[in-house]
Amino acid sequence: MQKSFLPSFFLALLLLCGSSYAGGKHDFSFKVSRGDAFYKFFFSTGLSGELLTRLMSSDKRAQRLNNIFPGDKFRIILNDDHSLKEIVFSPLTENPLNIYYDGNNFTYEKNDARSNSGLAYTIVNIQKSLNFDAKKAGVDAEVVKMMVDHFSWELDFSRDLRKGDRFVLSWNGGKTPEAMIYIGDRKTIALFSHTDTQGRKKYYTANGLTINDTFAFAPVKYNRISSGFSKRRWHPTLKTYRPHRGTDFAAPTGTPVYAPAKGLVKYVATLSGYGNVIYLKHGSELVTVYAHLSRFAKGLKAGNRVKKGELIGYVGSTGMSTGPHLHYEIRINGIHKDAEKISLEKRSAVPNSKMSGFQKRAKRILFELNIK
Ligand SMILES: [Zn+2]
Structure with a gap:
């Protein structure tokens, strides 16, 4: 022993x-x-x-x-x-x-x-541009346009996109992805599809809201609309008929002007006709213009991102103007629209009854993709 x-x-x-x-x-x-x-x-x-x-x-x-x-x-x-x-x-x-x-x-x-889990992915690794690299990855043009339309609400494709950023598309059958995810150096933006009872498919962030913003009717507290959108208007200064391709909100000089929806400051300048003017871009197609301002909000410059309701400038009468007012324009793909008549898409949410299922699915997709 x-x-x-x-x-x-x-x-x-x-x-x-x-x-x-x-x-x-x-x-x-x-x-x-x-x-x-x-x-x-x-x-x-x-x-x-x-x-x-x-x-x-x-x-x-x-x-x-x-x-x-x-x-x-x-x-x-x-x-x-x-x-x-x-x-x-x-x-x-x-x-x-x-x-x-x-x-x-x-x-x-x-x-x-992972392939056993049934998820399929496309990864677009940005080397040149979304268009170029998505095409290389086999993503069709319609889906690329959809990606641009959505992500442009939070991402400026001309400024924010970096080499090495990635877009991940997750597929679950069908021609459009189940999820679209942007993974950049500074942020991740994940959008998940939800199909409503009428069969319409939309994309929502993980908290169940669409990525677009609902527009306020007017970007300023105004006394009256002194001039509406019209194709033929007598111009008192030029003494001729000209189209008025915006809406004039009469308000005293110095009245604050606010962004009517989240957006990107595209342009801040002083022009002969518009005077002090700001261009905001919202999403991929929509631009709003604010003219005749007395001054700009402090620090405002092209490339800034603004929230809905954020101060951008003050009413004035600079440029070709007969009195203090805000000249406001809405352009879609460069075409001027009547702010009083247009109905812009509102932000919407996944219905409450579908929310928990939606969020579970969103979590599962992020988990399968090993994101966060
Ligand atoms: Zn005007």
């Missing part, structure tokens, strides 16, 4: 010492941030440059490890002796790739757990 006890005791001690000799961690997890590179993670586990070179030349699939983006994840698993056992690469929006190492050879295995 004594004889057999001792050796097994020493064996246990040896095993304990053996594992403590090998030391520390054997399982490393990494999440990619901007500017990260795979080799940094690889070296931080103590693995050698020589092994990295062998890994990279082992298969063309290894090149995928050099093409990583914020949000992607890695796991590097080592054997007890600190040699490489396995690398698990989990890109944000693709199936994980497992690479096993037996000391001589690397074996690759694409884990398709």
